[in-house]
Amino acid sequence: MANKGRTSWLRRKFGFNVLLVMPLQVILNFVLIVPFALAIYLSLTDWSPITGPWYASPIVGAQNYVSILTTERFQQAIVNTLLIVGGAVTLEFAVGLVLALAFFSWDFRGKAVFASIFLVPMMVIPAISGFTFQTIFSTQGAINDVLSRVSGTVVAVDWLHVPWSALSAVILADAWQWTPFMFLLMYAGMTALPSDPIRAARVMGASERQIFLRIMLPMLRPIITIALIIRSLEAFKIFDVPFIMTQGGPGTTTETISIFLYKFAIQFARVAWASAGAIVIFIAIVIVTLWASKPLLPKAE
């Protein structure tokens, strides 16, 4: 109160709450908004690092957008990404949910130890899990060795150079890493459920299966939605694991959107063209998320 007369311009101009948010706003502007605006500008030019300074590049209009949307390889990258997201998130969700249910309803010792073990994959660096799975699936890797020992013949399949198995391997690597996340959220969701409805149903003679399907699952719906959205959003950006395991190959069968953008923007220096692709993808993600994520948005008060 005493120093009210000397209140700084900043404090008078903005409220306390705005000042608190300001650093956040500044950093997001610097790292996201400004580059995003620049990306929009670049996508309208035909700039490439080889052609000179970006601001000297003439504006060519929407032709990059037309061009990238009709490029088959870009469409292929979108399909690949959707396959990986669909496969990995489904697998993570199914296994995570079953494991959480087992944890929740079974009575056994050592839950804490098992939980610690189950969380380990989440701590492993994606680049390193990509590398590890690459060596596991390689010709001299663990998969072939186990198959050889079981079948008694020499199995030497180059899993990462066969389209369907390369895609499956990428999905498996992502699922290995992120199933713990699903498990954790599902288990937390189950333990947070009110126990009365479940106990009441049991007293009235409902089977375990009915309890799960009719009571627990509907009550878990909000957290399931959130978990699925978060995992899908993150998986949609997948880069490290497929890039390290297959570089997008064989051919372009595991080339995700991020790998596609990386290759064209950085390796082939088609920055303007790739920027158009990045913006298309971003807009698509925001629209899909806005539509799917009503539960993520805090309710207006």
Next chain:
Amino acid sequence: MKGKKLIYYATMLVAALFALFPLFWLVTSSLKSPFEWFARPVVWIPAHPSLDSYAAIFGLPAPSITVVGGVLVPSFYAFRNSLLAAIGTTVAAVAIGYMGAYSISRYKTGGAMTYFFVLTSRMLPPVAVVIPLLVFFQTLTLVDTVEGLVLIYLGVNVAFVIWIVRGFIDDVPKEVEEAAALDGVTKWSIPFRIILPLVKGGLAASALFVFILSWTEFGIALILTQYNSTTIPVQLFKYEFGGGPALGPMAALSTLAVVPVIILGYIIQKQLVKGLSMGSIRGRR
């Protein structure tokens, strides 16, 4: 009853085996000698575990690997860079994120859209932001510096802090602040002196999360760090030079990068579990 228990434990053991197998593979690979790297049948547990791979990545004498002619860049700098990038990002993200989360939780600053705006920062494929950032960083001479990395990681990961910590702050009853205000604590020091200690768990969880994400980031670092600020994941693939992949040293570097994070994760597991589930159970309010 006994049969049932058996099924329980069997299921859990199988799941645990799946969770741990890749790590087992990684660690044993790091202890193999060069002739065991690609041996068929696979050497599951090296007969004579060798620490040469570890020595090699730090430029120490590693007889068995020098023989193969491995060309290795000492990796001390990669550790330093990753550590600096991760610590820098974590400290800044937690500080900035906490203030933001407090303001969003208590004052509803900017309404519902602020929160969504923050979350959009996780929707952009990082590679997409990096292209224009590269242009922008060249002007600011931030390319290939740890500072540049920290700035980007901060922007890309701060949303996690908001997401996790906001739930914790929402959970602190309003009365705590009212009581503090009656005691004469100013609104400036309430978030720092009163609320901060109450949400320590959330801060720890979000700190660990941001630490892991920036300690291990690959795509952005691959583009922005050529030489001076190479981080561990980028360094890893430099070992591919010198005639084929150097499996042992790659596994050794990976092990060294992963083990501290696993230990750290184990130590604050409780907060991590609570933090993540809070984010999603409370986050929707």
